[in-house]
Amino acid sequence: MARDVVGEIMITQEQITKRAEELGAQITRDYEGEEIVLIGILRGAVLWMGDIMKHVDLDMTIDFMAVSSYGASTKSSGVVKIVKDLDSDIEGKNVIIVEDIVDSGTTLNYLKHYLENRNTKSVRICTLLDKPSGRRVEIEVDYIGFEVEDKFIVGYGLDFDQKYRNLPYISFLEE
Numbered sequence: 001m002a003r004d005v006v007g008e009i010m011i012t013q014e015q016i017t018k019r020a021e022e023l024g025a026q027i028t029r030d031y032e033g034e035e036i037v038l039i040g041i042l043r044g045a046v047l048w049m050g051d052i053m054k055h056v057d058l059d060m061t062i063d064f065m066a067v068s069s070y071g072a073s074t075k076s077s078g079v080v081k082i083v084k085d086l087d088s089d090i091e092g093k094n095v096i097i098v099e100d101i102v103d104s105g106t107t108l109n110y111l112k113h114y115l116e117n118r119n120t121k122s123v124r125i126c127t128l129l130d131k132p133s134g135r136r137v138e139i140e141v142d143y144i145g146f147e148v149e150d151k152f153i154v155g156y157g158l159d160f161d162q163k164y165r166n167l168p169y170i171s172f173l174e175e
């Protein structure tokens with residue numbers, strides 16, 4: 001089997017840090033006087049969640065879900081599996097889902113409905129990356145770090161077959 005080859009750096013750690021500051025400040029303004037729950041989606045959002053939460057100056061709590069639909073492939077299986085559900089009760093709460101990437105939109109579409117069905121006050125989405133060229137399901141994304149082109153992205157939490165999550169920048173797999 002050919003070795004995976006990681007391309008050049010597309011987005012640096014410094015750019016991500018700066019963008020997290022901007023979006024954290026925007027979230028702080030948008031929810032002034034309200035409480036929020038940030039829900040990080042494991043495993044991909046682990047670094048981005050840490051960046052965003054540092055810059056939200058509100059009464060807030062955090063929780064995590066783990067979902068999976070890609071396995072060892074660069075194509076979504078189309079079936080979203082909940083691997084770990086929430087530990088806390090989110091009824092009546094303002095929820096922000098924190099994700100690493102919106103690609104086909106399947107995962108976020110599923111998760112947004114899933115969380116709205118728990119009688120939340122509001123559900124919004126904050127993603128590090130948006131890949132509009134991959135979209136198969138329409139989904140409104142409220143806070144976007146960066147838009148990326150039609151490549152399979154790795155690094156800063158994003159994996160291929162569970163590898164490359166530790167790269168401290170955003171890159172892509174060469175075809």
Ligand SMILES: O=P(O)(O)OC[C@H]1O[C@H](OP(=O)(O)OP(=O)(O)O)[C@H](O)[C@@H]1O
Pocket residue numbers: 041042043044045067068069070071076099100101102103104105106107108158159
């Ligand atoms: O818009 P979509 O096409 O649904 O793709 C986005 C989802 O795919 C990845 O998750 P994955 O299933 O690979 O799990 P992971 O977070 O553990 O890497 C990513 O973290 C998003 O959750």
Ligand code: HPA
Pocket residue numbers: 070101103104151152153154158159160
């Ligand atoms: O481009 C991607 N890279 C890693 N994981 C992903 N999950 C959906 N799209 C991607």
